[in-house]
Amino acid sequence: MHGVSGASAAQVLDLRQIGQVAGDRNGGFYRPRPRYSESTGAHGVTLEAYRWGDLPSGTVARTLAVVFLLPFMLVNVAIWMRPANPSSEATVKSLCRVLGLTLTVLYVLAIAGVALDLVGWKCLASANCLAGRSWLSWLGGRPVGLRLAVLALVPAAAIGLIWRVSCRPGRTFEAFRAPDQGSSASRLGTVGQWDAEPLVGRMRAIHVAAAFATLDLVLLLARGAGDASAATIALAAITGVILTACVGLLCTPPLMDRAPGDQRLDRVTRTLRTAAVVLTVVVVVHVPTSSQPWPQEHGLPGYDPTLAGLFVAQTTLLAALGVVLLWHRRREHDGTPLFGLGALVVAATGISMAVAYSAELVYRMADFLDRDVPTGEGIASGPPRAYTWAIFGFFRGVLVTAIVAVLVILISRRSRRRAAAAIVAHDFPDPPAEAGPRLRQVRDAIARARFTEKLVPLAVLYGCLAGLGTATTTIGLLGQVPSDVLERTIGLPAGAITFAIAFGSWVIAAIILGLIIGGIFAYRTEPYRRHIGVLWDLGTFWPRAAHPFAPPCYSERAVPELARRITHLVERGDAVLLTGHSHGSVLLAATVLQLPPQVGDRVALLTYGSPLRRLYARLFPAYVDDAALHEIGRRVGWRWVNLWRDTDPIGGWVFSPQPSPAPGDPATAVDRRQRDPRDVLTPPGDSVAPPIHGHWQSESDEPFTEVVRELARRLGGRTDPPATPR
Numbered sequence: 001m002h003g004v005s006g007a008s009a010a011q012v013l014d015l016r017q018i019g020q021v022a023g024d025r026n027g028g029f030y031r032p033r034p035r036y037s038e039s040t041g042a043h044g045v046t047l048e049a050y051r052w053g054d055l056p057s058g059t060v061a062r063t064l065a066v067v068f069l070l071p072f073m074l075v076n077v078a079i080w081m082r083p084a085n086p087s088s089e090a091t092v093k094s095l096c097r098v099l100g101l102t103l104t105v106l107y108v109l110a111i112a113g114v115a116l117d118l119v120g121w122k123c124l125a126s127a128n129c130l131a132g133r134s135w136l137s138w139l140g141g142r143p144v145g146l147r148l149a150v151l152a153l154v155p156a157a158a159i160g161l162i163w164r165v166s167c168r169p170g171r172t173f174e175a176f177r178a179p180d181q182g183s184s185a186s187r188l189g190t191v192g193q194w195d196a197e198p199l200v201g202r203m204r205a206i207h208v209a210a211a212f213a214t215l216d217l218v219l220l221l222a223r224g225a226g227d228a229s230a231a232t233i234a235l236a237a238i239t240g241v242i243l244t245a246c247v248g249l250l251c252t253p254p255l256m257d258r259a260p261g262d263q264r265l266d267r268v269t270r271t272l273r274t275a276a277v278v279l280t281v282v283v284v285v286h287v288p289t290s291s292q293p294w295p296q297e298h299g300l301p302g303y304d305p306t307l308a309g310l311f312v313a314q315t316t317l318l319a320a321l322g323v324v325l326l327w328h329r330r331r332e333h334d335g336t337p338l339f340g341l342g343a344l345v346v347a348a349t350g351i352s353m354a355v356a357y358s359a360e361l362v363y364r365m366a367d368f369l370d371r372d373v374p375t376g377e378g379i380a381s382g383p384p385r386a387y388t389w390a391i392f393g394f395f396r397g398v399l400v401t402a403i404v405a406v407l408v409i410l411i412s413r414r415s416r417r418r419a420a421a422a423i424v425a426h427d428f429p430d431p432p433a434e435a436g437p438r439l440r441q442v443r444d445a446i447a448r449a450r451f452t453e454k455l456v457p458l459a460v461l462y463g464c465l466a467g468l469g470t471a472t473t474t475i476g477l478l479g480q481v482p483s484d485v486l487e488r489t490i491g492l493p494a495g496a497i498t499f500a501i502a503f504g505s506w507v508i509a510a511i512i513l514g515l516i517i518g519g520i521f522a523y524r525t526e527p528y529r530r531h532i533g534v535l536w537d538l539g540t541f542w543p544r545a546a547h548p549f550a551p552p553c554y555s556e557r558a559v560p561e562l563a564r565r566i567t568h569l570v571e572r573g574d575a576v577l578l579t580g581h582s583h584g585s586v587l588l589a590a591t592v593l594q595l596p597p598q599v600g601d602r603v604a605l606l607t608y609g610s611p612l613r614r615l616y617a618r619l620f621p622a623y624v625d626d627a628a629l630h631e632i633g634r635r636v637g638w639r640w641v642n643l644w645r646d647t648d649p650i651g652g653w654v655f656s657p658q659p660s661p662a663p664g665d666p667a668t669a670v671d672r673r674q675r676d677p678r679d680v681l682t683p684p685g686d687s688v689a690p691p692i693h694g695h696w697q698s699e700s701d702e703p704f705t706e707v708v709r710e711l712a713r714r715l716g717g718r719t720d721p722p723a724t725p726r
Contacts, residue, residue, distance in 0.1 A: 029565060045577060045712055050562060067515045069551055071357065073539045074350030075100045076550040080542045081342040084621040088328035090253045092343060093545075095321045097203070097250040099347055100547035102314050103354050104207045107162070108155055108214040109307055110358035113384070114365045115154035116218060117300040120147045123369050145223070145288030152219060152284050159211045166204055166549045186628035189593030191555050196543040198266070202249075202256060204548035205269035209276035210246040213239050216276075216283045221302025227292035235283055242276050304384045311386055311473040314351055318467045321347060342619050345463030352466035355473070356394040359387035360508040386473045388501060392482045393469020395504025401462040408454050413447070420446035423646050427675045438680040438689050442647070445676075445692050449649040452614070538583065555590065562591040570602045575715040577604045577708065581697050582651060585610035585642075589624075592632050604639035604711040605632070608704070609651035609695050629654060630667060638666035639714050641707050645676040647694045674703055 030049045079096040082088060123129040123136070124147050130137045139147050220236045249256065255265055295301055322344045362384075420443045431439060482497050543553040569576050580588040585607035592605060616624040633640050642654045653671040677690040678701075698704055
């Protein structure tokens with residue numbers, strides 16, 4: 001089982017001639033073709049690879065979708081990072097789901113800001129803006145109400161598009177269900193077994209209802225500024241009831257998480273969605289029918305306060321989430337992943353990216369509409385001040401985090417190198433003089449790998465700055481812009497701040513463009529895939545539990561499919577040796593927890609480069625803890641070996657870094673440290689020294705094949721009839 005590199009089946013097996021024996025082109029099982037002499041591996045085992053790299057992505061179109069759905073994915077991941085304390089579960093779920101709802105509202109407000117505010121209200125009222133734009137001038141001179149009603153179709157179509165896209169993946173993995181007998185006490189075992197589609201369907205209906213209600217609210221606030229008629233007030237009240245109902249339903253996890261057979265809530269959410277769609281039709285018809293004049297304002301009436309109010313709500317929710325996480329965090333030494341703020345860090349990052357995306361969309365569209373317009377007559381100053389603060393906050397967070405990261409690298413370099421030098425001295429005692437340059441390379445590789453632990457405070461810092469950036473957007477309610485405020489308070493020149501905001505806008509554009517280009521090249525060249533694919537594969541491992549528009553979860557297929565395949569092989573008389581690299585070891589861990597007990601008796605496990613303890617136990621303490629890891633070991637009869645290296649920046653030990661077997665505790669014998677590289681001298685017959693593997697796979701190395709032989713012998717040493725290890 002490969003990791004996030006998305007290696008081909010032939011690369012996983014280190015063979016040239018392979019054939020698919022089960023699955024499809026997205027996720028399938030492969031074996032060497034029988035007629036080739038390379039069809040077996042160490043100790044005569046039959047080799048079989050599972051390739052899942054195309055499940056989380058696989059096509060350019062889907063990769064581009066993931067880029068733009070990245071904020072939704074981050075908020076969805078945050079709900080799985082809740083503390084291990086069960087008493088915090090309902091509160092964290094509610095807060096994360098409401099935060100996810102605010103992202104949907106922001107999505108609609110951003111598109112409405114372009115279609116209704118910039119185009120419908122400002123550009124169509126400006127002869128200079130309409131000049132040379134025949135595709136837009138046909139609406140020029142029309143009544144304001146008609147312009148807004150027609151252009152309201154743009155955000156409505158955007159809602160319909162994301163609604164449609166989110167519905168498609170739900171039917172993809174319906175046929176994949178894990179064996180029912182493999183019940184596990186660990187929550188990690190429920191990841192691939194949990195049928196998320198009923199919950200996703202309920203959340204999807206709620207989010208679609210809230211999206212249409214948000215569009216209604218923008219239109220009604222604009223109309224109500226000049227015509228607060230009884231019909232407008234009544235429609236606004238109904239809109240408020242729908243939004244309140246959406247928030248209320250998301251704050252009741254016992255209702256939202258009901259079993260698929262209980263369809264009462266499904267009928268309620270579908271009714272709410274239908275009511276919101278009908279209300280939108282009524283509002284769009286109502287807006288152009290009023291005979292009252294529209295107010296003469298620079299921007300769309302009510303839009304700026306609505307946007308700023310959303311940012312206030314997001315800031316409040318992030319603060320509440322931080323309080324809950326700190327209250328329920330684990331108090332013991334070295335037992336607090338990300339200082340207990342993991343969910344807050346990821347949620348704040350997702351909110352910050354969504355705000356940056358939205359601000360960049362509005363600013364780039366304003367820049368496009370202002371092209372060739374005389375200076376002073378454009379609409380570039382028209383975007384809400386809250387977006388100006390958002391860009392300033394995003395740029396400030398990135399800049400401060402980058403500066404602190406450089407300082408941490410410089411300050412910690414000496415201690416990391418000192419620790420790395422001690423490891424090198426232990427691994428390569430009394431080296432010859434000519435090995436000096438290679439020893440320094442090994443030392444530097446170990447020092448770089450140890451920087452992973454320094455990323456924890458940096459992540460917390462950026463998450464706090466991102467939350468602070470969202471909070472400062474509320475200053476836009478006071479009619480202030482960053483340049484004026486900072487010049488008055490700390491004396492910074494207004495021109496410098498204006499330049500920083502413009503530069504920050506282009507930084508956001510560069511980040512988005514980089515993600516898009518990286519996503520395209522990720523599936524054309526393996527080096528890009530190995531690095532960029534990490535984000536997608538890790539983020540889409542977790543089912544959609546906080547946001548229905550997040551990318552689909554591939555573990556809902558991969559884990560049950562693996563469990564079924566392993567069960568089939570064991571039931572026909574084979575013994576199965578599972579080997580998983582990097583994230584593949586996480587998939588295998590979840591799979592082992594779903595295997596029936598009689599199947600686990602014929603299974604062994606080999607993990608290498610595994611992030612189970614180093615990353616997952618820190619980031620997801622409610623799902624990967626000592627109890628879950630020990631249950632995995634018991635289910636395979638402690639036929640489990642974990643290989644790790646000091647040069648690996650991602651993988652590490654699972655139970656203990658030191659080989660100190662304790663009587664009666666088989667967990668202490670699981671971890672086995674590998675010296676990397678094998679030697680620092682160039683072997684006879686070669687021209688270069690052995691490579692430093694780090695996190696790369698090394699199935700052909702002797703330590704790996706030796707462990708395979710050992711586990712194969714342990715599987716074949718049973719008193720049952722002989723079986724061919726697989």
